[in-house]
Amino acid sequence: xxxxxxxxxxxxxxxxxxxxxxxxxxxxxxxxxxxxxxxxxxxxxxxxxxxxxxxxxxxxxxxxxxxxxxxxxxxxxxxxxxxxxxxxxxxxxxxxxxxxxxxxxxxxxxxxxxxxxxxxxxxxxxxxxxxxxxxxxxxxxxxx
Amino acid sequence: xxxxxxxxxxxxxxxxxxxxxxxxxxxxxxxxxxxxxxxxxxxxxxxxxxxxxxxxxxxxxxxxxxxxxxxxxxxxxxxxxxxxxxxxxxxxxxxxxxxxxxxxxxxxxxxxxxxxxxxxxxxxxx
Numbered sequence: 282x283x284x285x286x287x288x289x290x291x292x293x294x295x296x297x298x299x300x301x302x303x304x305x306x307x308x309x310x311x312x313x314x315x316x317x318x319x320x321x322x323x324x325x326x327x328x329x330x331x332x333x334x335x336x337x338x339x340x341x342x343x344x345x346x347x348x349x350x351x352x353x354x355x356x357x358x359x360x361x362x363x364x365x366x367x368x369x370x371x372x373x374x375x376x377x378x379x380x381x382x383x384x385x386x387x388x389x390x391x392x393x394x395x396x397x398x399x400x401x402x403x404x405x406x407x408x409x410x411x412x413x414x415x416x417x418x419x420x421x422x423x424x425x
Numbered sequence: 426x427x428x429x430x431x432x433x434x435x436x437x438x439x440x441x442x443x444x445x446x447x448x449x450x451x452x453x454x455x456x457x458x459x460x461x462x463x464x465x466x467x468x469x470x471x472x473x474x475x476x477x478x479x480x481x482x483x484x485x486x487x488x489x490x491x492x493x494x495x496x497x498x499x500x501x502x503x504x505x506x507x508x509x510x511x512x513x514x515x516x517x518x519x520x521x522x523x524x525x526x527x528x529x530x531x532x533x534x535x536x537x538x539x540x541x542x543x544x545x546x547x548x549x550x551x
Contacts, residue, residue, distance in 0.1 A: 322527055324476050326444040331431040331496075342525045 292378040295357055297395065297416065298371030302359040305411075307375065309383065313352025320344050320420050343419045345370075345394075351420035355383070355395065358413050365400035365414040373416060383424050394419045432496030435473055437515065437534070438489030443477025448493055450509065452536065471513060471534040476527060488514045491534050512537045 295304045320343065325335040344351060355373065373395040374384035384393040395416035402412040418424075435442040452469040471491060491513035498507050517533035 324444070324446075324527060326446045326476055327430060327433040327435075327448075328444055329431055331429045333431075338527060340525050 290377065294374070294376045295359075296372075296374045296384075297365070297414070298369075300363060302357065302363070302414075303361055304357050304359045306358040308356040309375075310354050310356070311352060312354070316344075316352035316420060339422055343421050345396075345419060351418055353418040353420060353424075354398065355416040355418065356413065357416075358411065360409045360411055362402070362410045362412075364402045364412060365397045367397050367400055370394055370396045373418065383418070393421070428495075428497050430496070434494045435475075436492045436494075437479070437483055437513070438487065440479050440481035440483055442473065442475050442532075443480055445473055445475040445477075447472075447474040449473075450493070469536045470516075471511065471536065473532045473534075475530050475532070478530060483515060485515055485518060488512065488537060 290307070293304060293307060295302045295307060320340050321337040322340055323335065324338050329336060355375070372384065372393055374393070375382045376384075395418045398415040398417045400412065400414045402410065404410050433445070433448065435445045435448060449472045450469070451471070471493075489512075491511050493509040495507050495509065511534070513534040513536050515532070516535045517531075519531040519533075521529045521531070523529075
C-alpha cells in the first residue's frame with residue numbers, strides 16, 4: 282500500500298474490536314517472513330520440472346494470531362483510559378486518509394483478527410492518560 | 426547415480442493423471458503353477474498418490490495399460506528402461522479429505538496375471 286506525498290499519518294483511524302482509538306503513533310512491523318511456512322501446504326508433484334520452485338498452496342484456514350507469532354505486529358500509542366486486555370482477540374482495522382492499510386473498509390476489518398500481545402496504560406501528573414498496545418496479526422496473503 | 430524423479434508421468438488406458446506426487450511399484454514373480462502347468466508371472470501392485478484426478482473418464486475395475494514414463498533411463502534390471510508398462514486393473518481409489526488441507530487421492534492398481542491375459546487372448550481367439 283502506498284500513499285501520495287506529502288503524507289504524515291494524519292487522518293489515521295485505528296479500530297480494535299468495537300473501539301476506535303485516538304492514536305498518536307502507529308508502527309506496523311513485518312519481521313518474520315518464514316512464519317508463513319506454517320500457512321502453506323506442500324503440493325510439489327512429479328509434473329514439475331527439476332529446478333522449478335516447489336508448488337505450494339495457502340492453507341484454507343489462517344494461522345491464529347496467538348499461535349506463537351505470525352511475524353506481523355502493530356504497535357500503537359493512544360490517548361484514552363481504555364486498557365487493552367492482553368490475550369484478547371478482535372478484528373483490527375487501520376486506514377489512512379480513508380484508504381485501508383490493514384483490514385477491509387467494506388466490512389471494517391471483518392475476519393482480519395489480531396491478538397493483544399502486550400498493553401500498557403500510563404497515568405502521570407499533568408498529562409493525559411496514555412496507553413500503548415502491541416497487537417499480533419493473523420497471517421494472511423494480504424494485509425487488506 | 427541418483428536419478429531425479431521430476432517429470433515422471435502416469436497414464437492409464439491413455440488417460441493422464443494430473444499432478445501425481447508418488448508412485449510406488451511392487452512387482453513380484455509368482456511361482457504358482459497354473460492348471461495347464463505354465464508359470465504365472467508379473468504379479469504385484471502399483472500405488473499412486475496424487476493431488477489431482479484423471480484427465481478423462483476412468484472407472485474402478487477397468488483393465489488397461491498402466492504406463493509410468495520415467496524422466497530418465499532407469500536400470501532396474503537389464504536393459505535400462507524409460508517406460509514402465511503393465512496390464513493392470515484399477516482396484517482402489519481412496520480420496521482423503523482433511524481439514525485445512527488439500528484433497529489427496531490414492532490409487533491402487535493390481536497387475537494382471539500374464540496367465541489371465543493369455544486366457545483372455547485365447548478366449549478372444551476362440
